[in-house]
Amino acid sequence: MTPAARLAAAIEVIQSVETVRRPVADVLKEWGRSHRFAGSGDRAALSSLVYDALRRRASAAWLMGEETPRAVLLGMLRLGRGLDVETIATLFDGTRYGPAALSDDERARLAEGSLDGAPAFVAGDYPEWLDAPLAAVFGEERAREGAALAERAPLDLRVNTLKATPAEAAAALAHLEPVAAAWSPLALRIQLPADGKAPPVTAEPAYLKGEVEIQDEGSQIAAILAAPPPGGQVLDLCAGGGGKTLECAALMDNAGQIYAYDADIRRLAPIHERLARAGVRNVQVRTPRGRADVLADLAGRMDLVLVDAPCTGTGTWRRNPDAKWRIRPGALAERVRDQAAILDAAATYVKPGGRLAYITCSLLDEENGAQIRGFLTRHAGFTLVPPADLPLALGPTGLALRTAALLRPEGVMLTPRRTGTDGFFVGVLARG
Structure with a gap:
C-alpha cells in the first residue's frame, strides 16, 4: 500500500x-x-x-x-x-x-x-464531561496532564527476579536496547520507533523462559508500594490475568502464600500458563464456582489484601485512546458502586494488624480518594497509611518519586506527565 x-x-x-x-x-x-x-x-x-x-x-x-x-x-x-x-x-x-x-x-x-x-478539554484531548472531575484533581494542570495521556506509551518490561537479575535480562535483550526505568528496580524500558510498532517481545527467549513480563512501570510500582510481606499471606482479590500476582510472588521470593481470585473466570484464564512460565510456586488460584464461597476460609487471615479494582481506566489512555471517547458518565457511576462493594468485601479478609492496598488505573477522585474516604466512614477499625510513606518501599528512588508523584490526601498518584508511567492510584489502609 x-x-x-x-x-x-x-x-x-x-x-x-x-x-x-x-x-x-x-x-x-x-x-x-x-x-x-x-x-x-x-x-x-x-x-x-x-x-x-x-x-x-x-x-x-x-x-x-x-x-x-x-x-x-x-x-x-x-x-x-x-x-x-x-x-x-x-x-x-x-x-x-x-x-x-x-x-x-x-x-x-x-x-x-x-x-x-x-478550552482545557480540547488542549488535553479528553471528553468535555470529564473536565470538572479532572479539574478537581489537577486544577489548571489538567490540560497538560491530558496532553501527556495523548502521547504514545513506551514498552515496559518487568524482570522476574525468580528467574533473572535486571542485568541478566538486559543482556539477553541487548538487541532491543532496553534501559533501566526511572523508578522501579525491576523495570526495563524499550523506546519504540517512529511508527510506534513494538518488537515481538513474546517471541524472545527471555520472555519464553519467564525472565521478563510485559508490564507498565506504573503497575510495577503499585505492587511494590503495596509491600507484600515475605512469608506472609496475601489475597489478590481482583487478580485478572495475574500481572500483580506474579510480581508479588517474585517480591516475596516464592515464600508465604498468595491466593489469586477474580469474580470473572474469563479474566483468570491466562494466569495458569503465566505462573508456570514464571516459575511461581507460592500461588493458589481460587476459581469462582457458582454460588459457592471459595474464599470463606480466608476471612480474617490475610496480612495483605490487594484490590486492583475495576475502573474507568482513565490512566491508560496512552494505550487505549479509543476508550476515552467511549466512556460515559453512567459507566463511571457503575464502577464507583462496584469498587465500594469490592472494598467492603476485601475488609473481611484482613487480619488484625494487616493491610488493604487499593489500586486503580484511574485519575478520577470519584474512583480513588472518594472511595478511601467512604471506606473509612464504613469501617472504623481501619486507618490510612500516610501516602508520603508509601514510596519508600521502592528503596533509593522512593524519595525522588515522592517528589515527582502527586501525593493526594488518601494515596499516591502516578501520571504520564509526572512519572512517565501510566496513570495509577495507590492507597493503603491498616487494620488495627
Whole structure:
C-alpha cells in the first residue's frame, strides 16, 4: 500500500470505530481480515495512524474546524506528527486509492490554525464531561496532564527476579536496547520507533523462559508500594490475568502464600500458563464456582489484601485512546458502586494488624480518594497509611518519586506527565 492508500484506509477505520462503537483493536482486526492484500507493515502503519488520530481527536478537530474522520486525521498529522502543510498535501493529492486533495480551507487551517484559546478539554484531548472531575484533581494542570495521556506509551518490561537479575535480562535483550526505568528496580524500558510498532517481545527467549513480563512501570510500582510481606499471606482479590500476582510472588521470593481470585473466570484464564512460565510456586488460584464461597476460609487471615479494582481506566489512555471517547458518565457511576462493594468485601479478609492496598488505573477522585474516604466512614477499625510513606518501599528512588508523584490526601498518584508511567492510584489502609 502507498502512504496515501494507508491514509485512506485510516479514514475508513476511524469512521467504522465511530459508527459501530467497538474497540479500535477489533475494528482493525476485522479490516485486516477483509483486506488480505495488506502486509504486516501496512497493518502496523494503519494501526499507528488510527491510534494517533484517536489520541488527538479533540485538538485535531478544533484545528480543522470539524470532527469528521478526515479532519481528525489531518489535524493529527499536523499536531501529532509535526508535518507541514506541503508534506500533508503530497499525501492528500487525490490520486487513485488515496484521499481527496486538500481543499483551500483545509490548507489554510493546516498552515495557520493553532490551539490558542482552546478550552482545557480540547488542549488535553479528553471528553468535555470529564473536565470538572479532572479539574478537581489537577486544577489548571489538567490540560497538560491530558496532553501527556495523548502521547504514545513506551514498552515496559518487568524482570522476574525468580528467574533473572535486571542485568541478566538486559543482556539477553541487548538487541532491543532496553534501559533501566526511572523508578522501579525491576523495570526495563524499550523506546519504540517512529511508527510506534513494538518488537515481538513474546517471541524472545527471555520472555519464553519467564525472565521478563510485559508490564507498565506504573503497575510495577503499585505492587511494590503495596509491600507484600515475605512469608506472609496475601489475597489478590481482583487478580485478572495475574500481572500483580506474579510480581508479588517474585517480591516475596516464592515464600508465604498468595491466593489469586477474580469474580470473572474469563479474566483468570491466562494466569495458569503465566505462573508456570514464571516459575511461581507460592500461588493458589481460587476459581469462582457458582454460588459457592471459595474464599470463606480466608476471612480474617490475610496480612495483605490487594484490590486492583475495576475502573474507568482513565490512566491508560496512552494505550487505549479509543476508550476515552467511549466512556460515559453512567459507566463511571457503575464502577464507583462496584469498587465500594469490592472494598467492603476485601475488609473481611484482613487480619488484625494487616493491610488493604487499593489500586486503580484511574485519575478520577470519584474512583480513588472518594472511595478511601467512604471506606473509612464504613469501617472504623481501619486507618490510612500516610501516602508520603508509601514510596519508600521502592528503596533509593522512593524519595525522588515522592517528589515527582502527586501525593493526594488518601494515596499516591502516578501520571504520564509526572512519572512517565501510566496513570495509577495507590492507597493503603491498616487494620488495627
